[in-house]
Amino acid sequence: MSHDIEVTMLNKNVQQWLDAYGVSHQNPTNKLIHWLCVPVIVWTVLALLWHLQLPQLPLVNGATVLMLVSLAFYFRLSPPLALGMIVVTAINWGIIEWHLATVAVPLWQTALLLFVIAWVVQFVGHKIEGAKPSFLEDVQFLLIGPIWLLSFIYQKLGINYQPKPVSAN
Secondary structure, three states: OOHHHHHHHHOOOHHHHHHHHHHOOOOHHHHHHHHHHHHHHHHHHHHHHOOOEEOOEEEEEHHHHHHHHHHHHHHHHOHHHHHHHHHHHHHHHHHHHHHHHHOOOOHHHHHHHHHHHHHHHHHHHHHHHOOOOHHHOOOOHHHHHHHHHHHHHHHHHOOOOOOOOOOOO
């Protein structure tokens, strides 16, 4: 990859990311599949990373590290969407804690099963769409799916997710 392409990819604004993601998500069935499967995939990835932890720091694990890195990426793109993703992250964290406290099946087993099912369904959606998944073009699109969905919720609620322009003072 050339340096110019890398710089362009790093400088995309939130709307450019969302629009680029949306290109391969036009079919209503594929969109519905994404509304169902993207949240499941987000949860399963966090759940699978949950047990990668430092024994002396139980809250520092693969999931919390991914959460922080993802939130930093989202804040760079759109602080309003990042705030929404904090809520999404807290909900996912709560579901993980609930699972650990109440479900007899190990967390990793539940997460792995749901991960495989959700990805198979996602690929079916892209087959219906007739387009490859966006992340095959750029792995960063794996982080865009959740905020792509959230952007629709914001639009429906009349919440502006575009970052405020930086003044040239």
